[in-house]
Amino acid sequence: MPEVDLVFPRAWVEFVNPADEDEVMRCDLTWLTSSYTCIFGQGCAGIYADAPDVGCCTLGAHFADDADEQRVAGFVGMLDENLWQHGPRGREVTTEDWVEVDDEGERKTLTIVVDGQQACVFQNRPGFAPPGGGGGAGCALHALAYVLDKHPLETKPDVCWQLPIRRTFRDVTRQDGTTYTEVSIAEYDRRGWGPGGHDLDWYCTGNTEAHVALEPLYVTSAPELIELMGRPAYDELARHCEAHLRSRSALALHPADPH
Incomplete structure (x- = not known):
């Protein structure tokens, strides 16, 4: 409807x-x-027709303030290849791997294009099957929360869990x-x-x-x-x-x- x-x-x-x-x-x-x-993964069509698999994560997330970014940074450092499909391999994570500055000078999570679909760098795509098990589509930081037995509002940028x-x-x-x-x-x-x-x-x-x-x-x-x-x-x-x-x-x- x-x-x-x-x-x-x-x-x-x-x-x-x-x-x-x-x-x-x-x-x-x-x-x-x-x-x-x-209803992400259960009928969500995505905010853009050309990126139906990534929900509302197409544009990345702007940080509320420095504290928001620093809190998320601590959890980004805990991600591994079994949780984060598009993270760096064989080296430590750097800020450049997941933060960018938009046209207005505001800091936000990096967006990347995979198979023609733009989305937040933390958005794992359908078919993600890491060697250690788990996987599937969805936010890597969201998945990390469950591994740590935390609520996702603790690991994700403020705008993500509030929306x-x-x-x-x-x-x-x-x-x-x-x-x-x-x-x-x-x-x-x-x-x-x-x-x-x-x-x-x-x-x-x-x-x-x-x-x-x-x-x-x-x-x-x-x-x-x-x-x-x-x-x-x-x-x-x-x-x-x-x-x-x-x-x-x-x-x-x-x-x-x-x-």
Whole structure:
């Protein structure tokens, strides 16, 4: 089925962060209670038609900051040929093997072209069968997390594990002159990619094909949300999500969900 429209009625909730009275969390209940799940390798068509096997990893990942890059660097040094298809062979990894600078001077993961398909250098392609076993398509850093018994959010660049949850910050001044920081937790839809997002050949968040989870997003992505919000704020969010699901308001359901 085609994607749903980008604009539709949504239900939002605002509450003070229990761990920080200067923060107000603004959360999209419609998105967070949806049945969305990543379907990479299970029907994902990729954001570009000429690279259907690499999901949304076509353009590489921009680092949030120096700390993000340095954290990932520590895990890149743990990768071997059984986990990383396109890593260097017979020598130690260097920064040039996995980092590049884009046209705006921003640092990001290197992209390479294999069999005509561009993707992040950490993206192993279908048919990857290393001599030590394992393999298959997918992110080498994601695979490393399971080897280390960690969650992938610990080993991957921030933007990779956050997508398609979007966290934004806004400074707000109330009419009485007091201020707070608004932290929004919402859907990273096509618009989140900038003007080029409208040119993507396929995108997941508004596609019925990706709204197939048996549990709502706030449950399936609890580790990511806790990392983004903190545990106290997540617990408060979960309470509001549960109440929202009980209400089952027709104007508050994601249109890509099965009804």
